[in-house]
Amino acid sequence: MSAEYATFGLTPAIRAGGILSGGDHQVHRDFVDFVVDGRPLLFRLCDLDAVSPLASDVPPAIFTAQVRSLLLETEAPLPFGRYIVYGCPDCEDLACGAVTAAIERDGEDYIWRDFAWQTEEHADLERNGYHGLGPFRFRGTDYRTALAALLDGAGGTRRRVLLIGARVALLARLAAALRTIGVGADVAQDADGVPADELRGYSAVVFGRSAGAAQRDAVRRAFAAAGVHVPCVDGLAPVVPLLVAQTEHALDRSPPEQRRLTALSAPLSAAGAVAEIEVTSSCRVRLTAYRVDRLSRTHTHELFDGVLEPGRHRIPLDVKTVRGESYLVARTAGAVRTTPVRRPDRHAGG
Structure with a gap:
């Protein structure tokens, strides 16, 4: 096995939700992705709709358990020391398919190897292995520091947006669509009188086309006075799937270069x-x-x-x-x- 080290890091990521044609929808998921040698590991897997086990919308106890599992503080969930690296964004069923890897300690180092697509208890490395991906050797200090930092604010985060405008019926439909994909939404004509603590709970503001310039400026001032900066979306058109897509883009917290x-x-x-x-x-x-x-x-x-x-x-x-x-x-x-x-x-x- 190669003695060369790969760098290990973590970055915010999303599985973008949306209202698709035909009435189908795709659920929004926030998660933390693994960064190997400066590049999200998920990007090495073409056309894979999946999330890491470090999802932000799971209960804190489950999130903490996933972190400790990757630190090898608990027994591997799959035979032969295999761990789920990416799984189905809609459920936790292995039958849907998951990317797994053997994770082990070698002295102070952590090694990820034998990546495979797995749908049952045992992985078939010959047939379903990701040949050419890994193995990766990570320095123990960097690996533990990155994962342990997640435990300070472990899990429990759900996105919530504020919808501003005069066309209440349209915004109500937009709010319902966002809730369908897992994003909380509230409708208001302005932010006057909203407590600062409540404003800090929003991840984005969406302005309908009916919201005037003075109305938009007043909302921005309210958020500034609360000491919070959130992205503001100017709705392109009264089309719910389009507005949902604009909102999803605003909720993406991943670094632009990644x-x-x-x-x-x-x-x-x-x-x-x-x-x-x-x-x-x-x-x-x-x-x-x-x-x-x-x-x-x-x-x-x-x-x-x-x-x-x-x-x-x-x-x-x-x-x-x-x-x-x-x-x-x-x-x-x-x-x-x-x-x-x-x-x-x-x-x-x-």
């Missing part, structure tokens, strides 16, 4: 329409268009669903699906981005 989906734009020109997407590692990307017609009806079009390699990509679009007032949502398992379709400037060049 995100998988880093850019989305949709320029429209005389030559046609394209979606420009940038990803930092191989992953599945789904692209959806939402078009609002003159009668304020929403039309949804699934434009692309496939695996993209690292880099910047241009995906041609059918102009009919993005004419008029249109917006795009690009989604991976762990990230989501939104953008309006940009119309050409008729006055450009003169």
Whole structure:
């Protein structure tokens, strides 16, 4: 086994929730991802919709037990010293599939080896092993320090957002959609009189298009007076799945340099329409268009669903699906981005 050391770290991550076409939904999960040699370990596993066992929305006692398990302070949950590294984001059933690894001590060092996809009690390394991934040798001091730091605020965190605007019916539908995917939401016309401690419980503010400039400024001042900074989302359109996607992007606390989906734009020109997407590692990307017609009806079009390699990509679009007032949502398992379709400037060049 190689004596070379890999660096070990942790970073905030999400499994992006959302309202999908056909009425399906995907639950939002906050978790802590493992960073190996400066890169999230999950990014080495193409097209995997999974979370680490260090999920922020589990009870503190369970979160603490998971940390102590990775520190090898308790018996391995699977035979032959194997531990779940990534599991199903919707349940804890091994039958759904999980990435597992053998974790062991070698003196002061910790070693992760023999990664595999596992759906039953015993792993078949020959058939389902992630050949070429690991082994990783971590310095014990760095490994223990990173994991032990999680115990100070162990688990129990759930996201909650404040929805501001005059169109109460729309915001009520948005709040219901967010709660469906596991994000708490409250509706209000302003933040006047809300205690500072309550404001500190919000992770983001979403402004509907009906919220005026003075109303938005007053809400921002209320949060500033409470000593808390939260991202503020300006709703693009009265389309619930689009607003949910904008909210999910605002809730992403992962460092920008460690995100998988880093850019989305949709320029429209005389030559046609394209979606420009940038990803930092191989992953599945789904692209959806939402078009609002003159009668304020929403039309949804699934434009692309496939695996993209690292880099910047241009995906041609059918102009009919993005004419008029249109917006795009690009989604991976762990990230989501939104953008309006940009119309050409008729006055450009003169």
